[in-house]
Amino acid sequence: MxxxxxxxxxxxxxxxxxxxxxxxxxxxxxxxxxESKYVPPILDDSHPILNSKDITISQNPLVTARIYLPKLTKSNDQNQLQKLPILVYFHGGGFIFESAFSQVFDNYFKTFVPLANVIVVSVEYRRAPEYHLPACYHDAWYALNWVCSHSTANKNPNYVEPWLINYGDFNRVFIGGDSAGGNITHNIALRAGVEALPGGVKISGAILSHPFFYSSYPVGSDHDYGDDDLAYAVWDLIYPSAPGGIDNPVSNPVDPGAPNLATLGCSKMIVCVAGKDDLRGRGVWYYECVKKSGWQGKIELFDEEKEGHDYHILKPKSKNAQKLMKLLVSFLNE
Known part of the structure; x- marks a missing residue:
């Protein structure tokens, strides 16, 4: 009935x-x-700062994305359109809400993309509870492979995105995400350390903003979501069959069964935390663990003491958000 x-x-x-x-x-x-409302992309050549459009990466499973392209300028020496860094981005939302097409993330990238002068592929991955982990990791890895396949576009049998082929610099491919997306970024960087990407593309760097990590034991001065056990409630919803529970390696990066952090497959990383964020201690913990792991890349920690979780996403025009975005611009373009 x-x-x-x-x-x-x-x-x-x-x-x-x-x-x-x-x-x-x-x-x-x-x-x-x-969840913030859906907003359409901007596909208008007359727009002063950027264009965006929604693309389908895979039909089965369905993986889509919103791609952003800033207004292009010609290089002075070659009179040709410049090639831009590519950022493959995984949005936050606790694995359960928000979207690559939602207003909060679209507003953020409308501010960030022209400032950074970077192509962003913001991935729409499968969310819980409709799809449990590790579905989102599979989608994120597939999306990254699809982007990198454009480095050898003449050999790509799948849908080809001209913005990537014409304007993307495959010597500067980055991955990044906030909150749950920061967790996804970590897990994708680990996989990239042991599996080759199409065309021999290497990940230049990884951005982890206020990343979600957890364990069954306290870490440092972390708030650990207080006494309400929110992390456990979310974990039971997004990965109920996780071997090891919340200490599963995708959540606890130093669990005895977790891959060695020294195998992270990128050359540099920035971990961003905020003083009023319940996840701050975990982010600092992760940064310190990577530093001690023997990883040969360059890692940086940025701590904004007076802000809360995802402040730069929620308030992209604020002074402190602009400060963080300028730091990320340098990270992507140095």
Whole structure:
């Protein structure tokens, strides 16, 4: 018998400090009350600062993305359009909400892309609870491979994106993400350390902003989400069958079963944390663990003491967000 909307009851709700992330009903319906609305891309050559469009990377599973291209300028010496760094980005949202097409991330990239002068491929990966981990990691890896396949576009049998072929610099391919996306970035960087990417492309650098990591034991001065066990509630929802529970290597990067951090497959990394963020201690912990691992890359820690989680995404025009974005611009272009 079909259940009417009036008969539905909430079987699970996850919230933190009155911020409702997700509601799951007994008929399987999922609501995301705090998710920002969908906004369309900007595909208009007359737009003064950038263009964007939505693309399909894979049909099965369905992996899509929003790609951003800043206004192009010609190099002085060659009178040719310049080649731009490529940032493959994984959005935050606790693996359960927000989207590459949502207003909050679109607003951020409308500010960041012209400032950084970089092509951004913002990946729409599968989210929980409809799809449990590790689905998002598979989607992220597939998307990165698809982007890198454009370095040898004449050999690419799949859909070809002209913005990548014509304007992308495959000697400067970066990955990055915030919160859950920072976690995805770490796991993709590890995989890139042991698996080759198409065309021999190497990841130049990784950006981890306020990354989600966790473990069954406290770390340093980390707030660890206080006493409400939000991290456990989310983990039970996104990866209920995880071997080792919340100490699974995708969450706990130094679990005995985790890959050696020395194998991270990028040449440099920046870890960004914020003083009022419950995840700050975990980010610092991760930074220190990478430094001690024997990894041969260059790693940097940026700590904004007076801000909270994802402040640069939520308030991209603010003074401190602009400060962080300028640092990331240098990271991408140095």
């Amino acid at each position: 079909e259940i009417s909307s009036s008969q539905r009851t909430i079987v699970k709700e996850i919230n933190h400090k009155s911020f409702i992330y997700i509601r799951i009903y007994n008929d399987g319906t999922v609501e995301r009350p705090s």
